[in-house]
Amino acid sequence: MTLAKGQRDASAFINKGVDVVTKTDSKVESKTTGVKKKSPAKRTHSRTLVKREKSIPVIKDTKSVDVTNPEFYLNREINWIDFDRKVLEQAEDKSVPLLERVKFLSIFFNNLDEFFMVRVANVWKQVQSGAEATGADKLPPRRQLSEIGRRVRELSEEAEDLWREVLVPELEKQSIRIVSYADLSQKKREILSNYFDHDIYPILTPQVIDSGHPFPLVSNTSINFIIELVNEKNKSDVRYARLKCPNNVPRFLYLPRGKEEVNPKLVYDSNYSEVNVVLVEDLIEECMERLFPGYKVNAVGQFRITRNTDGEIEEDEADDLLAAVRDYVDQRRFGDIVRVEMGRGMPVRLADLLIEHLEVKPHQIYKQRIPLAFSEFMSLGCIDRPKLQYKPDPTKLAKELDGERDCFDAIKKRDIVLYHPYDRFQAVLNFIDQAARDPKVVAIKQTLYRCGSNSPVVRSLLEARRRGKQVTAVVELKARFDEERNINWAEELERAGVNVVYGFVGLKIHAKLCLVVRREESGIKRYVHIGTGNYNASSAKIYTDLGLITADDEICADVTDLFNVMTGCGDISSYRKLFVSPKSLRPSITKLIQEEVALHREHGNGHIMIKCNQLVDGEIIAELYKASMAGVKIECVVRGICCLRPGIPGLSENISVKSIVGRYLEHARVYWFHHNGDERMYIGSADMMSRNLNGRIEVLTPIDNEKIRRNIMNNIMRLQLSDTEQSWIMEPTGAYKRYVRAKGVKKVDAQNAQNHLKSLY
Structure with missing residues (x-):
């Protein structure tokens, strides 16, 4: 549309560095956007994310260190922005196919939308109520809000430059104008x-x-x-x-x-x-x-x-x-x-x-020089132009779960562990669908958190009910941004005669569980799937997750008891093998860390590996600091928020933290303890966040099979710790630096599907 004569376009003021929205306030950061920056095409990345205001603490007396000192912790909101910066880096990466770069840019903006709707909204409420700092870092809410605004504006401007000056011209070269x-x-x-x-x-x-x-x-x-x-x-x-x-x-x-x-x-x-x-x-x-x-x-x-x-x-x-x-x-x-x-x-x-x-x-106003609601540009990245998108990765389907043979006979013989998306999620769908159709199966119990639209899992549950089986679905209605979809699924399941439980008062049910009860010649036999990710066939193609399918009697008994707690009114403090929040998970992880310290003092071989999405909980971080000070080696792969500061002499010099952000969203959780050679490994749905440990029903299950444990260590944990292609290393200041492979160093890409063609079990 042509502007009317004399109409003032705000873009004219942007170019002159004039405040677009007027009403200036000396206490509010400047909204001036007229500072000229290098375009992304010419920008030279130092590969270090936004500078931190925190310096490296100097610890003179390690015997009197207070591990709860706020200086030793990073702010979760500001650290989250660093994660989204890594997503933006993927959009800037010339080695990524063009339409995938558009997708990453849309993910960057979608992440910002959710960040403002939830996290910034929460900080804003704290400011309005006059609340004190709540995190272990003790950063006042008003300072958080100011720092969030500054960093988001910087990143948004960089993202806008990327779209206008790089991606739009590149799309035009590919005849997309x-x-x-x-x-x-x-x-x-x-x-x-x-x-x-x-x-x-x-x-x-x-x-x-x-x-x-x-x-x-x-x-x-x-x-x-x-x-x-x-x-x-x-x-x-x-x-x-x-x-x-x-x-x-x-x-x-x-x-x-x-x-x-x-x-x-x-x-x-x-x-x-x-x-x-x-x-x-x-x-x-x-x-x-x-x-x-x-x-x-x-x-x-x-x-x-x-x-x-x-x-x-x-x-x-x-x-x-x-x-x-x-x-x-x-x-x-x-x-x-x-x-x-x-x-x-x-x-x-x-x-x-x-x-x-x-x-x-005024500080709530954000000028945008590219189309609004850029998160919707995901659909542009999905148009049918395969040469501008990732080539499909090779995947494998577990032969025991191919849908053609009796999976239950195979599961009785040995545990099966799947690593998605390299192992097709179809294997899990086949397990549930075979249970729905098998005349020997008498009951299925299933948790549903984010199962997506047109869910094959829900279809299988409906089929099981049509065949007269007892079917129970624990549908978490409070799964943020999936509430409406889950309400619809819950109502459809209920209409079909499924026993539907709408979550748990006061707690979110985040555990990923499927229990199958089968009447066999020897009597009742139970089978269980425990996962780190949702029963969602779509997200399973782009999220990396682990899943255990087992007939272990104690694990199956634990899952049976837990379903009874979720659907009934019982209360169990501890289980035979599972760690379950909010009762036993925190104390169990804490005990394992403390046992590692004790064993290290005796044998000198303490070692902990953690792979999770978020490492935020102050009490768990404090225990890790104590373990580091005792000499235990701690290696962490944390995809998202990490409030721990690694590499501080006298505190965390034995802790390393890296983040992998690439083609797939790292979503699996693995907790491993050397335990003087008697290794302990747990996988499940729980991150080390207060909400997971205190406010949700989460499950971690042990990996008891030595072969599976060794394969997870070699093909996931050590491989990711050796990754040279998609890794960000956290420095003691809290800043992340992109790992750049030196000449002569072997290339290791932890997300290369060729590394995952062999089964873990």
Whole structure:
């Protein structure tokens, strides 16, 4: 759309380094974005993430060290930003296929959305309530908020530069051109115009803003327009309106650049040799005057609101947990505003109008020079252009679980451990489906946390019920952002006669469990699957996870008891073999660390390896510090947040921390203790976070089979510790440095599927 004469485009102020949203506050960080930076194409990465304000502590007397000293801990929110920086690095990596780089950039922005909705919202609530620092690092909430804003703005600017200056030109070289309406030929514009009239116009709802029509509630993460209108016959009649971009129309409209016939639905066609891509919000902006007959659109800007979704469900007061969760989901769409993103070209006066009506602070405003809701660009990265995407990795299907033979006979003979996605998740689906159809199976019990849409697991449970088996599904309704889907699954299962339990009051059920009960000639026999990841066939293709399938009598008895606790009202403090939070998991891990210290003092061979997603819990970190000070070697592979500071002399010089971020999202949890040669290894759903240890039902299961334990050590743990391609090393300051392989050093890629073609069992 052409700006009206005299209209002030906020981008003009950006170039001059002027504050776009005015209302400057000396206490709030500058929002100036006019500082020129090197483009990503020319940027030289030091491979070190954002500098830390923390220096390396000097410990003079190791005998009097207080391991709870806040200086020894990193802030979880700021450390999370470092994780998202690693995701952005993947988008910047030229060795990654082009459309995969687009996907990584969309993941970067999606992560930021969830970070603001949950974590920043929580910090903001602490500031508003005057709460003291809650983490082991004791960083005051107000300082956290300021540091988060500074770092997010820096990273966002880098991400925007990457899109504008690198990825868009690279896409154009591959005949994928992001264009505006004005860039198109007259014929293509007519096609888009007709599409707007027939497919978009009928579902748009313009809302005027005046004394009789207050500023409407804006739903979370929706794209919106703020519009200034002038009466064509009376120039003094100026009106303002809000228009929501509908979320039930395609975001990307594809038109061939050549002579190929246009798909009438404007979806991508792999037959297009060259393609123009128009964003639906740009088409709406171009055609929106049709919604306001008699008025001219004088100015327009796009904006998007991020709201607090970290509300609490009043479980204790609810008579019906399902209804309480449904109400919570409905209310969440209109939680407190945490962030307002303003799109490119937002006029200053409209920005001021938004700030006034939304009643937000200047530090909550984020200017964005690329399309809003960039997380939705994942679908652009998924178009059918295989040469611009990862080649499919070779995978294997466990022969015992191929769906053709009796898997139960094989499981009775030996434990099976699967490492997804290198082992196809189809093996787990076959195990559950065979149980559903096997006439000897009398009962199936299953936990469901994030099972996805069109779930094969749910289909198998429904099939089992149709065949007359006793089926129990423990559906965690409180799985964040999956609540609605889980409600739908729970209701469908219940209608089919499945015994459905809606989670556990006061606790989230995060454990990944499937129990199969079979009547055999020798009597009742039980089989169990315990996983580190969700029963989700889609995410299992991109998450690395471990799963144990066993007929071990004690483990099966433990899982049976745990299901009875989850569905009934019992309370068990300890189990035969499993570690289960919130009762036994923390004390069991603590005891193993302390035993390693005692054995090291006697034998001098203490060694701990940890692979997890997050290492945050202050009490566990304190125990690891004590173990390091006693001389125990501790090696950690932590994909996400790590609040521990490794390599500090006198405290943690025996601890190393690395993070692997690559093609697959590292999701498996493994805890290994040398134990003077009597090795102990546990896998399961639990990270070392207070929420996992105190506020969830989590399970860690032992790996008792020596061969399996050795294979996990060699093919996962040691391989990841030796990785040279996707690794970030944490320094004592808390900063991460990208590992750069020196000349002559052997290349080791822990995520290379060729390293995982052999079975672990």
